Amino acid sequence: MSPEINLxxxxxxxxxxxxxIEPKDWMPEKYRKTHIRQISQHAHSEIVGMLPEGxxxxxxxxxxxxxxxxxxxxxxxxxxxxxxxxxxxxxxxxDQMFDQLHKGKAKYSSIFNYPTLSWAxxxxxxxxxxxxxxxxxxxxxxxxxxPYARAMVRICKEESFHQRQGYEIMLGLAKGTLEQKEMAxxxxxxxxxxxxxxxxxxxxxxxxxxxxxxxxIKRKTNDELRQQFIDITxxxxxxxxxxxxxxxxxxNEERGHYDFGEIDWNEFWQVVKGNGPCxxxxxxxxxxxxxEGAWVRDAAMAYSAKNKTQNSKVSKTA
Amino acid sequence: MNKNEWPIFEIFIRSKNGLEHRHVGSLHAADAVMxxxxxxxxxxxxxxxxxxxxxxxKDITASNPENGGELFEPAEDKIYRHPTFYELPIELxxx
Numbered sequence: 058m059s060p061e062i063n064l065x066x067x068x069x070x071x072x073x074x075x076x077x078i079e080p081k082d083w084m085p086e087k088y089r090k091t092h093i094r095q096i097s098q099h100a101h102s103e104i105v106g107m108l109p110e111g112x113x114x115x116x117x118x119x120x121x122x123x124x125x126x127x128x129x130x131x132x133x134x135x136x137x138x139x140x141x142x143x144x145x146x147x148x149x150x151x152d153q154m155f156d157q158l159h160k161g162k163a164k165y166s167s168i169f170n171y172p173t174l175s176w177a178x179x180x181x182x183x184x185x186x187x188x189x190x191x192x193x194x195x196x197x198x199x200x201x202x203x204p205y206a207r208a209m210v211r212i213c214k215e216e217s218f219h220q221r222q223g224y225e226i227m228l229g230l231a232k233g234t235l236e237q238k239e240m241a242x243x244x245x246x247x248x249x250x251x252x253x254x255x256x257x258x259x260x261x262x263x264x265x266x267x268x269x270x271x272x273x274i275k276r277k278t279n280d281e282l283r284q285q286f287i288d289i290t291x292x293x294x295x296x297x298x299x300x301x302x303x304x305x306x307x308x309n310e311e312r313g314h315y316d317f318g319e320i321d322w323n324e325f326w327q328v329v330k331g332n333g334p335c336x337x338x339x340x341x342x343x344x345x346x347x348x349e350g351a352w353v354r355d356a357a358m359a360y361s362a363k364n365k366t367q368n369s370k371v372s373k374t375a
Numbered sequence: 376m377n378k379n380e381w382p383i384f385e386i387f388i389r390s391k392n393g394l395e396h397r398h399v400g401s402l403h404a405a406d407a408v409m410x411x412x413x414x415x416x417x418x419x420x421x422x423x424x425x426x427x428x429x430x431x432x433k434d435i436t437a438s439n440p441e442n443g444g445e446l447f448e449p450a451e452d453k454i455y456r457h458p459t460f461y462e463l464p465i466e467l468x469x470x
Contacts, residue, residue: 082440128420135417142401145383151403152380208400215421357405358379364406 072273077203080146088272091265092202093147094163095274097154100140101165105339107133109173110182118176125222126179132219136212143204159344161331168251170333177230177237177244183223185245185252185290191216192286193256201273224293231297238298245294246302253317254325256283287315383432384410386417388424396428407431 065085071078078084107130114130117123141151157163168186173179194216198209230241257279260266269275277285287306294301305318327333381403387396399418404410410429418424438446454460463470 079440081437131416131420135420138402138417139400142383145401150380211400354381354405355379357409358381361406361409 103137180226
């Protein structure tokens with residue numbers, strides 16, 4: 058037996074025993090790479106996710122709505138930072154991750170490539186998109202890599218307010234005028250299917266799932282999480298008096314779950330490949346922010362360097 | 376690495392007086408003053424702390440998991456460092 062195989066077996070035994078893996082521990086190269094990919098894409102999603110919502114901050118219909126949305130978008134920035142830091146413990150730098158995002162090599166959640174056309178979309182995003190994210194993230198609080206799990210615990214604590222503020226917006230609109238209710242329904246119509254797509258391809262078409270479950274990166278499969286989301290969300294839509302845009306959706310007594318219609322996988326892959334409604338706009342905004350901010354980053358470093366030289370002069374004379 | 380990339384700082388927060396500072400994560404900043412300002416925004420948005428320490432990550436010396444054996448195993452068989460090692464009569468009180 059080669060020493061490498063032996064190490065991999067020991068590693069798997071630690072995972073099986075429920076031990077957490079910390080950054081300096083030995084880990085298979087593929088475990089490291091999978092984490093760098095997954096955590097950095099998760100971070101990118103948080104950062105890009107600020108764009109569709111930031112679009113509505115100045116047009117929020119009341120101060121109550123504005124402070125809530127502002128705090129939520131600020132949280133997304135924080136969540137991105139927690140996650141970038143977790144990925145950095147694996148030996149990739151922040152600049153490298155940004156570079157991968159900006160060059161289109163790293164993905165982010167496709168949901169953010171859909172436009173936010175009305176105020177109701179902000180409600181639908183909080184309710185559905187954050188709702189779907191929470192299901193995924195609650196699972197990830199028990200993931201095997203320590204820094205990722207700890208970031209998730211922090212994020213989950215903060216995320217629940219996001220979903221509640223979204224649902225409160227939907228509730229307000231659903232109980233409002235006919236026009237407001239139609240806005241809410243329209244937002245649900247447009248965000249329902251993309252939200253289901255957030256859980257990724259079907260298990261049969263997700264080649265990485267088996268290894269990810271074995272390494273306890275994921276504790277549940279895409280299809281399990283998607284079903285969980287649907288079962289939780291349908292009654293919430295009913296409470297709003299809104300209709301989920303799926304004629305095949307119905308309770309299956311035997312399975313104890315909702316049956317649902319076929320997702321448009323062609324649309325899913327098109328958006329993943331960069332052909333969604335807003336892919337170019339989102340990435341363009343990120344690249345622009347990075348390039349326009351370069352002089353600020355450089356100036357801050359120059360200031361820090363200047364202070365260091367001055368301080369060392371002072372301490373020498375003292 | 377880009378030499379102009381802001382260095383990493385480790386952030387420690389005391390959640391309330393009477394408790395120790397605890398490591399909460401890390402962030403990038405040009406210097407310690409900026410690290411403090413960023414830490415306040417990133418880690419205390421919901422009154423999570425009353426005091427912050429920031430430490431440049433490069434200044435931390437960490438033990439290696441490979442040295443875990445020599446560092447920590449010697450304590451394993453020193454059960455006489457624990458109170459239950461010492462056998463005293465059961466009727467004895469307050470000891």
